[in-house]
Amino acid sequence: MGQFTFTETEIEGVFIIEPRVFGDERGYFMETYNKADFKKAGIDCEFVQDNQSKSSKGVLRGLHFQIQYPQAKLVRVTKGEVYDVAVDLREGSPTYGKYVGAVLTAEKKNQFFIPRGFAHGFLVLSDEAEFVYKCDEFYHPEDEGGIRWDDLYVGIDWPEIDVEISLSEKDMQYIGLTNETFELVSR
Numbered sequence: 001m002g003q004f005t006f007t008e009t010e011i012e013g014v015f016i017i018e019p020r021v022f023g024d025e026r027g028y029f030m031e032t033y034n035k036a037d038f039k040k041a042g043i044d045c046e047f048v049q050d051n052q053s054k055s056s057k058g059v060l061r062g063l064h065f066q067i068q069y070p071q072a073k074l075v076r077v078t079k080g081e082v083y084d085v086a087v088d089l090r091e092g093s094p095t096y097g098k099y100v101g102a103v104l105t106a107e108k109k110n111q112f113f114i115p116r117g118f119a120h121g122f123l124v125l126s127d128e129a130e131f132v133y134k135c136d137e138f139y140h141p142e143d144e145g146g147i148r149w150d151d152l153y154v155g156i157d158w159p160e161i162d163v164e165i166s167l168s169e170k171d172m173q174y175i176g177l178t179n180e181t182f183e184l185v186s187r
């Protein structure tokens with residue numbers, strides 16, 4: 001019996017993943033990644049870097065991508081709840097510019113797999129959220145690009161929250177998804 005349930009979203013290659021949780025009187029155990037199970041599901045990555053970030057309610061990190069060194073990401077929440085978004089920027093993709101969003105919670109222990117060629121970001125819905133993720137390419141700060149969280153072309157339907165959305169200086173300056181972005185990404 002596999003340790004995970006994989007559900008491919010409406011965008012090819014993007015998966016929601018639910019782990020098998022073994023609960024007992026001590027608490028619970030679950031595998032959070034298993035190369036063999038993921039490979040069987042069509043997710044065959046060599047992850048090279050793990051990241052973790054903590055953010056308070058209303059923080060929106062994104063929408064980021066790397067250009068020459070695109071990263072596939074396996075993301076989950078270990079505390080709280082976020083709305084996670086992947087925007088398809090793959091050259092020639094029939095869903096170019098389309099997005100898929102998922103609510104990830106520590107409670108549900110669900111994960112989101114985002115292939116290379118996507119912009120990625122999330123909005124924190126709980127008072128605090130700890131976000132952990134695996135990347136299959138290293139961080140290259142000089143190679144970073146981004147699109148505005150509220151880009152009209154992508155038109156992400158972010159959940160309503162009762163606090164102001166807060167962005168980093170860097171994220172505030174991103175432009176919308178334009179031909180320029182496309183050229184940038186598809187180089």
Ligand SMILES: Cc1cn([C@H]2C[C@H](O)[C@@H](COP(=O)(O)OP(=O)(O)O[C@H]3O[C@H](C)C(=O)[C@H](O)[C@H]3O)O2)c(=O)[nH]c1=O
Pocket residue numbers: 051053061062064065073120121122139168
């Ligand atoms: C991403 C990254 C950052 N850093 C350093 C660079 C900065 O001094 C500091 C904060 O970086 P940044 O503001 O880019 O962090 P986030 O806004 O969480 O960026 C991430 O946000 C979205 C959700 C992503 O999917 C990407 O992994 C990444 O772009 O950490 C590193 O040293 N290594 C790294 O891999």
